[in-house]
Amino acid sequence: MNSESPNGIEPEAQITVRNLTLAYGSFVLMRDLNFTVKRGEVFIIMGGSGCGKSTLLRNMIGLIEPTEGEIFYEKANFTRSDAEERRSFFRRFGVLYQSGGLWSSMTLAENVALPLEEYTDLSPVEIREIACLKLALVGLKGFEDYYPSQISGGMRTRLGLARAIALDPEVLFFDEPSAGLDPISSSRLDDLILALRDSLGATVVAVTHELPSIFAIGNNSIFLDSESKTAIASGDPKELLAHSQNAKVREFLTRGERRPGE
Amino acid sequence: MPNPIGIYRSGTTSILFKILPVKEVQTQSDGAPGVSLETVGDATLVVQLSGDWRMQKNVASAIPVQNAIETSHVRSVRFDAKALSSWDSSILIFLTKVTELFRQKDIVTDREGLPKGIRRLLELAEIVPEQEGARHATDSPSFLARVGTTTTGSYIALSEMLRFLGEVTLAFVKLVKMRARYRTADLFLIIQECGAQALPIVTLISFLVGVIMAFVGAIQLQQFGAQIYVADLVGIAVVRDMGAMMTGIIMAGRTGAAFAAKLGTMKVTQEIDALITLGFSPLEFLVLPRMIALCLMMPLLCLYSDLMGILGGAAVGLWMLDLSWTTYYHQTVRAISLTALFGGVFKGVIYGVLISLSGCLRGMQCGGSASAVGEATTSAVVTSIVFIVAACGALSVVFYIIGV
Numbered sequence: 001m002n003s004e005s006p007n008g009i010e011p012e013a014q015i016t017v018r019n020l021t022l023a024y025g026s027f028v029l030m031r032d033l034n035f036t037v038k039r040g041e042v043f044i045i046m047g048g049s050g051c052g053k054s055t056l057l058r059n060m061i062g063l064i065e066p067t068e069g070e071i072f073y074e075k076a077n078f079t080r081s082d083a084e085e086r087r088s089f090f091r092r093f094g095v096l097y098q099s100g101g102l103w104s105s106m107t108l109a110e111n112v113a114l115p116l117e118e119y120t121d122l123s124p125v126e127i128r129e130i131a132c133l134k135l136a137l138v139g140l141k142g143f144e145d146y147y148p149s150q151i152s153g154g155m156r157t158r159l160g161l162a163r164a165i166a167l168d169p170e171v172l173f174f175d176e177p178s179a180g181l182d183p184i185s186s187s188r189l190d191d192l193i194l195a196l197r198d199s200l201g202a203t204v205v206a207v208t209h210e211l212p213s214i215f216a217i218g219n220n221s222i223f224l225d226s227e228s229k230t231a232i233a234s235g236d237p238k239e240l241l242a243h244s245q246n247a248k249v250r251e252f253l254t255r256g257e258r259r260p261g262e
Numbered sequence: 263m264p265n266p267i268g269i270y271r272s273g274t275t276s277i278l279f280k281i282l283p284v285k286e287v288q289t290q291s292d293g294a295p296g297v298s299l300e301t302v303g304d305a306t307l308v309v310q311l312s313g314d315w316r317m318q319k320n321v322a323s324a325i326p327v328q329n330a331i332e333t334s335h336v337r338s339v340r341f342d343a344k345a346l347s348s349w350d351s352s353i354l355i356f357l358t359k360v361t362e363l364f365r366q367k368d369i370v371t372d373r374e375g376l377p378k379g380i381r382r383l384l385e386l387a388e389i390v391p392e393q394e395g396a397r398h399a400t401d402s403p404s405f406l407a408r409v410g411t412t413t414t415g416s417y418i419a420l421s422e423m424l425r426f427l428g429e430v431t432l433a434f435v436k437l438v439k440m441r442a443r444y445r446t447a448d449l450f451l452i453i454q455e456c457g458a459q460a461l462p463i464v465t466l467i468s469f470l471v472g473v474i475m476a477f478v479g480a481i482q483l484q485q486f487g488a489q490i491y492v493a494d495l496v497g498i499a500v501v502r503d504m505g506a507m508m509t510g511i512i513m514a515g516r517t518g519a520a521f522a523a524k525l526g527t528m529k530v531t532q533e534i535d536a537l538i539t540l541g542f543s544p545l546e547f548l549v550l551p552r553m554i555a556l557c558l559m560m561p562l563l564c565l566y567s568d569l570m571g572i573l574g575g576a577a578v579g580l581w582m583l584d585l586s587w588t589t590y591y592h593q594t595v596r597a598i599s600l601t602a603l604f605g606g607v608f609k610g611v612i613y614g615v616l617i618s619l620s621g622c623l624r625g626m627q628c629g630g631s632a633s634a635v636g637e638a639t640t641s642a643v644v645t646s647i648v649f650i651v652a653a654c655g656a657l658s659v660v661f662y663i664i665g666v
Binding site: 058061062063086087090091093095097098099100101102103104105114115118119163 | 443445448451527528530531532533535536537538539540541542
C-alpha cells in the first residue's frame with residue numbers, strides 16, 4: 001500500500017501495521033490490513049458498526065494478540081515483544097477507552113497518578129502536583145478528590161483523557177471518544193484532543209464514527225468494510241469526501257445521502 | 263360463508279381438530295376482532311377485517327384462512343377493512359401469518375384495502391430480507407454430541423483453572439522477590455473489608471451453630487445424666503471443623519462473591535484493560551492483594567468463630583443444663599487439644615486460599631455484560647463451597663491418617 005524503504009519501514013512512520021488479520025476463533029473480521037501512521041498524524045479508523053474497528057485498536061494496544069501479521073512502533077516489533085519489552089511500549093501509550101476504564105475505587109487524582117507512580121521515581125507530592133495539572137488541562141480542576149461515579153459522563157471522558165496523557169505519551173489511542181456526549185461537549189473534546197496533540201506532539205489513533213469529529217480532527221484515515229473484510233479506502237477524510245470513487249465510503253461520509261443520478 | 267370447513271383431507275385433519283377459536287374468529291363487529299372470508303368470482307378471496315384488534319384480547323387465528331385457500335382454488339386475495347374500528351400489532355401478526363400462507367401458495371396479494379399505517383408497517387417488516395445464517399440452528403444436538411461438548415467444555419475449564427493457578431503462583435514468586443506491583447492501600451482496604459467487617463456475621467452464625475450443636479447433644483446426653491459432656495461435644499466439633507467450615511462458607515458467600523463481582527465489573531467497564539495497557543499485571547495488581555488479605559484474615563476469623571461457637575454452647579450449658587461457668591470452662595479446656603485447634607485454623611487458611619482463588623478466577627473469566635457478572639458471582643460461590651467441602655473431607659482423612 002505504501003512505498004517502503006529497504007528495511008521495510010518508512011523513516012517517519014510511528015506505527016506500521018503489516019498483513020494484520022483479525023479473527024475471533026475461525027470468524028475472520030479483517031484480512032491482510034496494511035497501513036502506516038506517520039508521526040504527528042491524527043489517524044481515524046472508520047467503518048460501519050461491527051466491522052472490527054475496536055478490535056483493530058485492541059490489537060494495536062496489545063489487548064488481543066493478532067491472528068496473523070505484525071505491528072511495529074517506529075522500528076520496534078510490538079507483536080513479537082516479550083513481557084519486559086511490552087512494558088516499555090506501554091510506557092509510550094495513552095489510551096482512552098470506550099467505556100472509560102476509569103478505576104472506580106480511586107479518586108480522580110489517584111486515577112491520573114497511578115501511571116506516574118508506576119513509571120516515574122517522583123515523590124508523592126510531585127506526583128499529586130502533576131496529576132492536578134493534568135486534570136486542570138482537561139478542565140477538571142477542583143474535582144481531584146471526587147470518585148469517577150460522582151462526576152458526569154462528559155467529565156468522565158475528560159478524566160480518561162487526563163489519565164491517557166499522564167505520561168506524556170507518544171501515541172494516543174481513542175476508542176469512540178465522543179460516544180454519548182452532546183454535540184457541544186463532543187466538539188469541545190475535539191478541540192481539546194487537537195490542542196493536546198499539538199502541544200504534546202503526540203500521534204493520535206482514533207476509532208470513531210462521529211462525522212463532525214472525523215472531519216474536525218482527522219488528517220489520515222482508513223476505512224474498514226465488513227463485507228470485503230478489508231480496508232477499502234485510506235487517506236485524509238476530507239479528501240475522501242471530495243474525491244473518493246467508492247460509493248460505500250461516500251455514503252458513510254455523507255450520512256447516506258446520494259449524489260443526484262446515483 | 264362460502265368457507266367449506268369440514269372437508270376431510272389428510273393434510274387438514276390435524277387442523278380441523280384445532281379449530282377451537284372459531285367462535286371469536288368469525289364474530290362480527292361487536293368489539294371483538296373479526297375475520298370473515300368471501301370468495302368473489304372463482305378465484306378471488308376477500309378477507310374482511312372488522313372490530314377492535316387489541317393485543318389484550320385474543321389474536322385471531324389464521325387457520326380459517328388456511329382452510330379456505332387449501333380447499334378452493336384461490337388465485338388472488340384482497341383485503342377489506344371498512345368495518346375495522348381500531349388495530350394494533352395483533353393485526354400485524356395475523357396479516358404476516360396469512361401473507362406467508364399466500365406466499366407459499368403463490369397467491370397474488372393485494373393490500374390496497376388495508377389502512378395505510380398497516381401497509382407501511384408490513385412493508386417495513388419485509389424490507390430487509392432475513393440474513394442468511396443469522397438464525398442459529400434450533401434443533402437440539404444429539405445425546406452423544408452433548409456428552410462430547412460437555413467433556414471438552416470441562417477439559418477447557420480445568421485447563422483454564424490450572425493456568426490461573428500457575429499464573430497466581432508466578433505472581434506469588436514475584437511477591438516473595440519483592441517485585442510484585444500492587445497498591446498497599448488496596449491491600450489494607452481489602453483486609454478491612456474481609457476481616458473486621460465480617461465480624462458481625464461470623465459472630466452471629468458461629469454463636470448460633472454452637473447453640474444448635476449444644477441442643478442436639480444435650481437432649482441425648484441428658485438421658486444418661488451426662489450433660490457435662492456437652493462442653494466436650496461442642497468444643498471438639500467447633501474447634502476441629504465447624505468453626506473453620508462455617509467461617510469458610512460465610513466468607514465464600516460474602517467475600518468470594520464480592521471478589522468475583524468486583525473483578526467481573528472491572529472487566530466489563532474496561533478497568534482491567536486500562537491496567538494492562540499501563541503495564542500492570544491484573545494478577546499482581548488485583549488478585550494478589552485479595553489472596554493475601556483473605557489468607558491473613560481467615561485464621562483470625564476462624565479462631566474468633568471457634569470462640570463464639572464455644573460461647574454458644576456455654577450459653578446452653580448455663581441456662582438449660584444448670585452447669586456453672588467454671589465447670590463448663592474446665593471441661594472445654596480439657597476436651598480440646600492444641601493440635602485440634604491448629605488443625606482447625608490450618609483448614610481455615612486452606613479455605614481462604616480456595617475462596618480467594620475461585621472468586622478471583624471467576625471474576626477474571628467474566629464476560630463483557632451485566633449478566634456475565636451475575637453468572638461469575640454465582641459460579642464463584644458455588645465453586646468455593648464445593649472446594650471447601652471437598653477440602654474438608656480430604657483434610658479430615660489426611661489428619662486421621664497422620665494421627666492428628
